[in-house]
Amino acid sequence: MGEGNPSFWPHKDLIDITTLDRDEIALVLETAGRFSEINERPVKKVPILKGKSVVLFFAEPSTRTKTSFDVAGKRLSADTFSLATSGSSLTKGESLKDTALTLESMRPDAIVIRHSRSGAAQFLASRLDCSVINAGDGRHAHPTQALLDAFALSRVWESFEDKNVLIVGDIAHSRVARSDVVLLTKLGARVRLCGPRTLLPSSLESWPVEVHSRLDKACQGVDAIICLRLQLERQAAGLFPDVREYARTYGLGPRHLAEADPGVRVLHPGPMNRGVEIDNELADSGQSLILDQVYAGVCVRMAVLFLLLTRPNQGDGHGRR
Amino acid sequence: MAGVEMLVRSVLWGGRPHDLVVSGGKIVELSPNPVATGSEVELVDGSGLLLLPSMIDAHVHLREPGQEYKEDIASGLGAAAAGGIGRVLAMANTMPVNDQASVTRFMLSQAARSHPNGPFLHPVGALTKGLAGKELAPLMELAEAGCLAFSNDGRPVGDNALFLRALEYASDTGLPVIDHCEDPDLARGGAMNEGRISSLLGLTGIPVTAEALQVARDILLAEYLDLHVHLAHVSCRQAVELIAWAKGRGVRVTAETCPHYLLWDETLVGDYNTRAKVNPPLRTWDDVLAVRQALAEGILDILVTDHAPHADHEKEQTFDDAPFGISGLDTALSLVLGLVKNGFLDMETVMDRFAWRPADIFGLPANRFRPGDPADFFLFDPDLDWKVDERTMRSKGKNTPCLGTELQGRVTRHFLAGKEIFRLQAEDMK
Ligand SMILES: [Zn+2]
Numbered sequence: 125m126g127e128g129n130p131s132f133w134p135h136k137d138l139i140d141i142t143t144l145d146r147d148e149i150a151l152v153l154e155t156a157g158r159f160s161e162i163n164e165r166p167v168k169k170v171p172i173l174k175g176k177s178v179v180l181f182f183a184e185p186s187t188r189t190k191t192s193f194d195v196a197g198k199r200l201s202a203d204t205f206s207l208a209t210s211g212s213s214l215t216k217g218e219s220l221k222d223t224a225l226t227l228e229s230m231r232p233d234a235i236v237i238r239h240s241r242s243g244a245a246q247f248l249a250s251r252l253d254c255s256v257i258n259a260g261d262g263r264h265a266h267p268t269q270a271l272l273d274a275f276a277l278s279r280v281w282e283s284f285e286d287k288n289v290l291i292v293g294d295i296a297h298s299r300v301a302r303s304d305v306v307l308l309t310k311l312g313a314r315v316r317l318c319g320p321r322t323l324l325p326s327s328l329e330s331w332p333v334e335v336h337s338r339l340d341k342a343c344q345g346v347d348a349i350i351c352l353r354l355q356l357e358r359q360a361a362g363l364f365p366d367v368r369e370y371a372r373t374y375g376l377g378p379r380h381l382a383e384a385d386p387g388v389r390v391l392h393p394g395p396m397n398r399g400v401e402i403d404n405e406l407a408d409s410g411q412s413l414i415l416d417q418v419y420a421g422v423c424v425r426m427a428v429l430f431l432l433l434t435r436p437n438q439g440d441g442h443g444r445r
Numbered sequence: 446m447a448g449v450e451m452l453v454r455s456v457l458w459g460g461r462p463h464d465l466v467v468s469g470g471k472i473v474e475l476s477p478n479p480v481a482t483g484s485e486v487e488l489v490d491g492s493g494l495l496l497l498p499s500m501i502d503a504h505v506h507l508r509e510p511g512q513e514y515k516e517d518i519a520s521g522l523g524a525a526a527a528g529g530i531g532r533v534l535a536m537a538n539t540m541p542v543n544d545q546a547s548v549t550r551f552m553l554s555q556a557a558r559s560h561p562n563g564p565f566l567h568p569v570g571a572l573t574k575g576l577a578g579k580e581l582a583p584l585m586e587l588a589e590a591g592c593l594a595f596s597n598d599g600r601p602v603g604d605n606a607l608f609l610r611a612l613e614y615a616s617d618t619g620l621p622v623i624d625h626c627e628d629p630d631l632a633r634g635g636a637m638n639e640g641r642i643s644s645l646l647g648l649t650g651i652p653v654t655a656e657a658l659q660v661a662r663d664i665l666l667a668e669y670l671d672l673h674v675h676l677a678h679v680s681c682r683q684a685v686e687l688i689a690w691a692k693g694r695g696v697r698v699t700a701e702t703c704p705h706y707l708l709w710d711e712t713l714v715g716d717y718n719t720r721a722k723v724n725p726p727l728r729t730w731d732d733v734l735a736v737r738q739a740l741a742e743g744i745l746d747i748l749v750t751d752h753a754p755h756a757d758h759e760k761e762q763t764f765d766d767a768p769f770g771i772s773g774l775d776t777a778l779s780l781v782l783g784l785v786k787n788g789f790l791d792m793e794t795v796m797d798r799f800a801w802r803p804a805d806i807f808g809l810p811a812n813r814f815r816p817g818d819p820a821d822f823f824l825f826d827p828d829l830d831w832k833v834d835e836r837t838m839r840s841k842g843k844n845t846p847c848l849g850t851e852l853q854g855r856v857t858r859h860f861l862a863g864k865e866i867f868r869l870q871a872e873d874m875k
Contacts, residue, residue, distance in 0.1 A: 221761050241763035242647035243717035262765070264647030299647060325644035326652070 133435040137249040137256040138428055140265040141306040149274070149310060155427035156275050156420070162199055163422060173202035176433050179232040180206045181223075182259070183239045188394060188418070189259050189269075193236050196425035202433070205232070224248050233433050237261070242299075255432040263297045268428060269393055270303035272420040274311060276413045277348060279420075280389060284311035288385075290342050291315065292374060293352030293401055294323040294363075300393045301352060305333060318342035319374060322363040339374055343383040350391045351376050351401040367400055377403040381411065389413045449473065449486050451863060456491025456824060458814070459793075465496060467820040470862035475814045489858070491824055498796055498812040499531030499821035499861060501803040504598070504623070504677060504701060504749035505774065507533070507566070510551060511540025516754040516841045518552060518566060519559035524752075524774035524840035526867035529823045529856045531564050532809055533752075533774075537571040538599040544571035544582040546590035553591050563861035567593040567807070572611050572622060576600045581611055588618040593807055596623035598677060599724075601659060603629040609666050616672050621699075621806065623675045624663050626684065627725060631655035636765050638711040638726040646717065648764060651726050657683035664691040667698050675806060676700040678751050680725040682735035689744045699746040699806050704780040705771055705846075706736045707789075713846055719760045719767035720846045723753070737789055740798060747806065748798045750777045754842020772842030776833060778825065779852035786827075786853075823859035823867075831855050831874050839873075 133151070135143065144152075162170055178197045182190050190206070197204040207227070218226075220239075224247070227235055234255040237245050242262030249256035260266040274284075281287060289308050295301045295317050305315050309332045317324065318336040328335055336342035343349065354370060364370050381388055390402070390412045398404045407414060453465040464480040466473040474480065475496075482488065507521040518535075525533050535552060537543035543552065549568045556566035570587030572595045574580045584595055595615050601624065602608045608624075615622045632655040637643050639650020660676055664687060667674040679685060679702045691698050705723060710730045713721040721727055739745040753770025760767050781799075784790045804811030812821040831837055833847050855874075859867035 219758065219761075220763055220766075221758070239763075241765050243765075244763050246717060247763055262647050262763075302645075302647060326639050326650060327641045327644050330641045331644075 133431045135432070137245075138267050138432065139245050139249055139256065139258045141267050141270050141303045141310070144310075146310055149271070149307065152271055152424065152427050152431065153275050153278055155430060156271075156423040159426040159430070160423040162426070163419070168199050169201060170199070171201045172430060173197070173200040173433055176202040176233040177231070178202045178204045178234045178236060178429065179227055179230065180204055181227060181235055181237045182206070183237070183244075184260070186238050186260065189238060189421075192418070192421040193259065193425050196422050197429055199422070200426055200429060202429065205230070220244060220247055221251065224251050228252050228254065234429065257428060257432065260299055263299050263302070265303050266299040267303050268421070268425055269300050270307040271428070272417055272424040273304055273350065273391055273393075274307055275420040275424050276391065276416045277389065279416065280413070281347075284308065284313040287313040287347045288345060289313050289315050289348045289350065290318060290346045291350045291352065292318045292339060292342070292376060294354055294358060295319050295352070296323050296325050297355065297358070298352050304350060305331060316342055316346065320364055323358065339376070339380055340383055343380045346384045346388060348389045348391060349376060349380075349384065350393075353393065353395065354397055354401050371400045375400055375402065376406060378406060381406070391417055393417070449483055451487045451489060452480060452482055453489040453491045453496065453824070456494055456496040458496045462492070463496065465491070465814075465822070467860075467863045470820055470864070472812065472814055472816055472818045472820050474816060489824070494824040494826050494857060495792070497529065497792075497823055497825050498800040498814070499823055499859065500529050500778075500799040501532045501807070501809060501811070502530045502750050502752065502774065502777070503534045503747060503803045503807060504703075505533045505535055505752040506538065506754070506770070507535045508754060509539065509555060510548065514841070515756055518555040520839065520841045521752070521754070521774065522556060522560045522564045522566065524838070525564040526560070526859055527839045527856060527873065528774045528776070529778050529825065529859060530774060531821050531859070531861050531866075532567060533564060534567045534569050534593055534807065536569050536596060536598045538576060542571050542576050543568055543592070544574050544576070544587070546586050549587055549590035549592055560866070562864045563866050565861075567591075567809070569594045569596050569598070569623065571595070572597040572615070573602060573607070578602045578604060578607065581614055584615050584618050588620055592620065594621045594623050594675070596625065596677070598623060598625040601625045601627050601629055605662060605666075608662075609670070612666060612670055612672050612674065616670075621673050621675050623677050624659070625677045626656050626659040626663065626679070627651070628655045628658045631658065635726070636722065637714050638728050640711060640729065642711050642714060646714070646764075651724075653681045653683050653728065653732070656681055656725055657687060660684040660687050664688070664696055664698055667691070668694065668696045671697065673697040673699070678703050678706070678725060678749065679736065679739075679745055680706045681728050681732045685735045685739040685744060689739070692744065700744070701747045701749045702736050702740055702745045703749055703751045704773065704777050707733065707740065707784060708780055709733070709846060714764070717764040718846070719762065719764055720771070720844055720848065722764060722767050722769055723751075723771050724769035737784070741790055741794060746798065747803045748777075748781065748795070750774055752840070754840050755844045756841070757843060760844050770842075770844060771846065772838070772840045772844045774840055775838045776845055776847060776852060778856065779831075779854040780847070782827060782854040819861075820863040821861050824857045825854060826857050827854045829853065829855040829857075837873055
């Protein structure tokens with residue numbers, strides 16, 4: 125590894141899938157594919173990013189995404205630092221602008237940010253010279269999740285053309301769904317959405333998707349199904365009556381898979397509410413790609429860190445704009 | 446001519462040069478013919494300038510008491526003077542809230558101290574105690590202390606029964622109620638217009654229906670009680686259509702809109718631009734066109750700025766965390782002038798909506814350039830370019846989407862009762 129030539133990688137930051145074109149997405153997936161080999165070695169470490177520092181700034185808790193970035197960085201020999209705890213002054217009371225300036229003073233080469241506010245990653249990116257990687261901002265975008273979903277699928281599919289992908293659940297509040305729709309569409313797949321009207325975005329007419337209200341119909345002929353995590357606090361907000369009714373109507377079970385393509389794959393960004401979004405046995409079945417997604421996450425995040433931190437004309441990250 | 450104090454020479458009125466004669470703080474004559482001068486006259490050269498009546502802004506937030514770092518009464522009135530605005534109605538969402546006479550009197554005394562000759566401040570009293578929407582504020586006391594209207598602006602009353610009683614009780618004071626039209630439950634948590642862009646940006650939307658529902662409620666209550674309700678900052682087609690219907694039935698509603706709803710749509714929020722975060726939110730282009738037409742036709746009665754100054758550090762946050770509001774006093778007329786130059790409005794309509802109609806609605810004096818009218822007027826250079834920035838804006842709030850851009854048209858001199866309250870200086874330009 126290390127021979128990869130990302131000489132045309134033009135982006136300082138990764139905020140959103142919309143800013144990537146099809147070739148750039150292909151490059152990320154291809155790079156992730158080459159890095160996956162490192163994860164199979166007895167010594168899972170290469171010196172590609174030696175001397176680079178990556179700050180993991182998680183203002184919203186997420187063990188799995190943070191760990192995935194941490195592992196990815198360390199496998200490429202980057203130094204990773206965490207600023208995570210909710211009690212820290214970096215998240216309590218201090219404005220995001222001051223947090224950004226504080227982070228920049230630490231002279232990182234990249235900041236990975238998870239934040240509860242839509243637009244928070246872009247806010248940092250427009251104010252900092254270092255690379256900013258969005259690890260999920262509010263309900264806006266989660267680009268590495270979409271890339272890892274595509275990577276996991278790319279290992280079982282030749283091509284995305286003419287594939288039908290269904291996303292089920294709380295689309296309205298899901299940054300994963302937003303990024304998945306953009307990415308899968310760019311790769312040539314057709315996307316369907318299914319969920320109760322209260323959990324669908326209010327204006328879907330401009331989205332390149334088919335919308336279904338009944339799960340069995342939505343599953344007809346699909347090649348992959350992405351189940352989204354249900355946030356139980358949405359019930360308190362009156363968006364659905366109770367978990368049992370949700371599970372009966374929108375929980376994915378074996379009978380739905382009977383409607384789908386025989387080779388259908390099932391994905392879930394985790395953590396799962398087993399028995400709510402997805403049937404317990406289904407989650408562990410041969411059709412499930414859920415553990416492949418976790419593996420894909422490390423590969424994709426290695427690729428993203430590599431492409432951003434080794435791009436040409438990269439400043440030293442120290443000068444303020 | 447005896448007793449003449451000021452003669453404004455060759456100033457444009459109705460597209461033709463006029464001479465304006467002022468004496469004793471009042472208009473003596475506005476003549477299309479050159480007026481002979483005495484020796485004791487202050488001569489003002491008005492050539493190339495428009496003569497316009499001093500405007501009334503019936504919806505501003507001045508932040509004093511409580512948040513003087515955003516704006517204080519002195520800086521807010523300074524911005525009004527520079528914008529051609531001679532009277533402002535200041536909303537009650539100060540800290541403390543203007544729900545008692547002591548706050549009203551404090552505001553009036555601060556205004557009198559910093560701007561004894563105007564612009565004049567007219568406090569708007571809170572409709573409910575603490576703006577909490579639970580109990581009526583002491584409206585009689587507020588009226589006696591000098592409030593000119595009542596409003597829960599910023600925190601609309603969702604309880605229909607309480608709002609009905611507030612209208613009834615306020616009617617005994619003879620002062621109008623101004624309602625911020627937004628159903629608080631439908632708008633909860635919203636940061637921008639609900640639609641295509643909010644769904645792409647992952648922001649909670651405020652649907653047009655939240656506004657229209659409250660407008661419909663107010664219309665029905667105004668008709669039921671046969672009382673006047675003034676509808677604040679109308680932003681959308683649905684609301685305009687409801688108001689047109691109500692006026693057709695003779696319901697006693699009046700309504701206002703702001704320059705930003707005449708000019709900009711939700712696309713300005715684009716990349717989470719917090720300077721375009723305003724409540725009600727910027728809507729779609731179709732709504733912009735509807736609001737423009739309604740203002741031209743008089744379905745919307747008046748123009749206001751909804752001047753809502755904020756400090757830079759407050760706007761420099763994520764979109765959800767940034768406060769709502771656009772600073773509007775400095776730029777209002779320049780923005781509207783763009784619509785005049787494009788032929789969407791004529792200048793006389795603008796003056797009717799920004800000076801004469803608000804005077805009628807809120808019972809204030811106005812200058813219609815008839816002999817004996819108060820000499821409240823300003824001179825306006827419609828061709829003067831200026832850059833909107835930290836130095837050229839008088840308001841402490843630099844939170845406008847046009848910050849850093851060039852606008853055309855600037856007030857050069859502003860008089861109230863014949864006394865000069867603003868004169869453009871070189872440093873106001875660059
Ligand atoms: Zn308001």
